[in-house]
Amino acid sequence: MDPKVALDQLSEQLLITTARARTWRDGWPSGSVKLSLAALAHLPDGAAFLRSLFVLIDLLAEIQERQVSLNGQPATVHESDLHDLRRQRFPKTPDRWLSVDEFIYDEPWCIGGSIGNGWAGTASTIIVDHRVHLFVGCKDINDYWRRRQRLIADAISQAKQGSPGSSPLGRVHPSIAQVSAELFADGHYTDAVLRAFKAVEHRVQQVTGSNEIGQRLMNSTFGGTNPQLDVARTAGPSTPGERDGYKMLFIGAMTGLRNVRAHGDHPPDNVDEARDAIAFASLLMRRIDRAVDLRAESTNEAATAGRATDGTR
Template structure:
């Protein structure tokens, strides 16, 4: 039985048994090899049991698994690896040692960041210092449990990077100021997951974001504009951009767009399919258009394609690799595009609120 059924209602789950079977196969292979398995390997294991990978993936979302380009045929993805998110692992049988260890790593990182573990030296955890920080007797007897928890951390937004060496199970795990969001919430999986999801698209106190001077255009263009980004884009992209993480800033911006479309529409889909379902009919679930009369169909189709293209052309290549080193000028242009999409989603949310008020009879 998975942990979810008894201890963490609210952590993302598969929508059906085939999706759950896929997660279990990934986790079993992961524990057997201490490495994330290939899509091709999992496809074969599922097929032997009469489950088609496409059907299993239809019951999952990016909240549960990384490594799949959701908008391309599965055959294109077979050379990639499946990597489970914390929720994906949490839904699997026999994952409690690793997910519990992962939450301990999050908690330890927040204590270091807040100065509880003194002296503060660096925002890094590693295999050599962990026994001194937590106590040798409190650690799992099998170092592979910790190693697998670190691999799980490598795909979670709480941490900023990791390095591993399976030859001797050595590892290091980096974090930054973002870990402060998890102070006091690593005691339960649900508290962690709720905070983790909010971290992907929070509401910032200051909506204004401008590129630092050293990253602005080095040449004088014939015309230049300066605008504040939409708050939800600035929240996830500003700090990363200022730190020179341009590709990551772009990826997070379009992930925030995707997450907001999911939230407003209530659809469990992702990527281009999500955009097509939410925006693609003559009576779309989300109204992002402002035109009326004969121009309305063209604007509706155009914005549907803009949202879909943002997923397939901008988010996916940065989420699934190879990872681009984006030019800072072009990254700013992509962030402005994400901001435009967010502002159209503001319009869609206003429309939904108006419809709800009319249905409730509110004047």
């Protein structure tokens, strides 16, 4: 099968960054494709990988519980801590699982962290909150996925219930509710804001097929006279200004809201500022949805026009 056709048929749950928008050369994508946990579980060595992952989750939960007992905050877990604890609990297991893979940062029990460069002397870190305990003792991918879907469904339900005034976040975009509602309701305001803007970043990566992050991603997506995603609603002289303004809003969301919280040097948010920031992330997500819908409509219209032209030849 042509690899492009194969990738186009994959479920969104199997891909973290899709290859659909990439440039294809000689039948192969020009860039890499990131698989999600659901896809990794079905690789030839998926069973061994999952066993390693479930050990990792159990250890993260243990470290998180220790740190919460001291300061009540989400736990920042360093790779060296995992090494030490793994040797104590599982002295005969291999070390291969200790490398922190990028897909972990897209799981609902992880709220941040960084991938280290061993050659530069920096180690990987993972930031987890109380939700990691919901995945302790998983037996297989079906067990894990049931817990994961239940967690996400509960978060969305909590954000949508009742009128906008009775919900802690109001009627925010479902993708934002999925990652932020439970954290916000539990008083983890800074983490709720961080997850909201990580979701915005991830959504832009998904629909553009880009591996860029932060400011570079937003500039390449929304910049120029023909942006990859056109989030403008106006049609006329104000359109270029609206496009440029939203480009700066997306860039500012990454540099002024996401990054400072992801790097751990931001003071805790209060409830009002966190709610306002999450509402801003929701606005950006809705503009992305609109741009994606318009792009799809334009593609369909072009295809229809092409078929009509072929029929008249």
